[in-house]
Amino acid sequence: MDQLSAMRVFTRVVEAGNFSKAATSLKMPKTTVTTAVQALEAHLGAKLLNRTTRQVVVTTDGALYYERASRILSELDELDGSLSSSLAQPSGKVRIALSGGFADRIIMPALCDFHIRYPGIQLDFDIGDRIVDYIAENIDCALRAGTPSDQSLVARKVADLELRTYAAPRYLDKMGIPTHPHDLRNGHFGVGYMKAHEGRVFPMVFRQGEEEVQVQLDYVISVNEFRSYIAAAAAGIGIAQAIDFTVRDHVDRGELVEILADWPRDPIPLFIVYPQTRHLSNKVRVFVDWLAKRLQDTQNCEMRLKAPVSSS
Known part of the structure; x- marks a missing residue:
């Protein structure tokens, strides 16, 4: 049984008042709608609907399940919609923790480039070398030198520092x-x-x-x-x-x-880290990808500067 599909069918039956109208609005055969609700009841071990020839009556368990299921489906639809929108043009605030040295030398000189690409994103920087509480301080990601010891963080290695x-x-x-x-x-x-x-x-x-x-x-x-x-x-x-x-x-x-x-x-490894419990939204993802490329470009430039120039 596809529980998510069954939940959608059940809520539509409740809202429509009977199986026939629900089937028409869902563009499904009536038998498919009936089977989905029966499978959901069997899965839950509870009767959700009392059926008559003309209408359905929601049971006490059914009313409780409908309230929670409707909320979950609404939040899921909202999430899908917001993600689809953000994929087209990510927007919102991204809060980043990093040291002043990286901010001055890596981030600030290239911020105009980032803003031109993503004008809808606002960047809030927490500058310093202190330990931060990612959840309490609403930190989306951080740039940290050395292998992270905190197992609650997802770490993406982006460079080796000389x-x-x-x-x-x-x-x-x-x-x-x-x-x-x-x-x-x-x-x-x-x-x-x-x-x-x-x-x-x-x-x-x-x-x-x-x-x-x-x-x-x-x-x-x-x-x-x-x-x-x-x-x-x-x-x-x-x-x-x-x-x-x-x-x-x-x-x-x-x-x-x-x-x-x-x-x-x-060399000391450099990581971009973020909490495992935090969904990596598209606005954070594009910043992380941009920062990783910026660091790589900076390192490549430094290597070219150090390389001896051959005389012709």
Whole structure:
């Protein structure tokens, strides 16, 4: 038995008042309508209609079932209609959580392109590196570095982030230029980066071939927001590890220089995440797809910028 079809037939019989009128409005044979209602009653183990030669009378159970079934069918029709409309032109608000570094370097420069494509979508950004409550704060999706530990989230990997080590020239003039990660243990300072809910400063990690070195640097300040982290390094307060494209402006202005270039950190995966319990509406889907392509294009551009240019 197709229960959904049987529910539609039953509600139409109730509304029409008899099987013949219901069959005519549904463009079905009367026997098909009768069979559908009988199958639904058998499935539920309850009598829904009392039949006479001219009309049907709804039982107490039937009246209760009709009320709930009508509501479900109405909501289903509304959902189908809204989705069909949104597929043609998605609209509404999308709330996204992400760090300031990604917002500044990835999202904002290309927002005009997104708006031209989807003029009916409004984007609400929650900028920062804090942990969010997706349901309570009505967050549709988030951009997060590192593999999510929350099993209630759906995670879509969109990029691998390459992290490098940077320091301000004024810092290096004072403290010296390290040539090996072990040199950092001899009086160097880092800018501490921590996640507020963990309450600890993350160590710096370096790799060369099979050798990995972790260094827990002393720090003058620690922060839990990416832009402040980079700003502190550019001010000469300490050494920082950052995604290369997020510090390009500082490097171009001479405020930061790369150090220990032969000791890059292993790439960190970047995910777009959203709650399993939340339906991924079309307005959210088009933003997620646009953001994934934007990240891929940005990475490809950075790779081209780094590639040596052959002279002809």
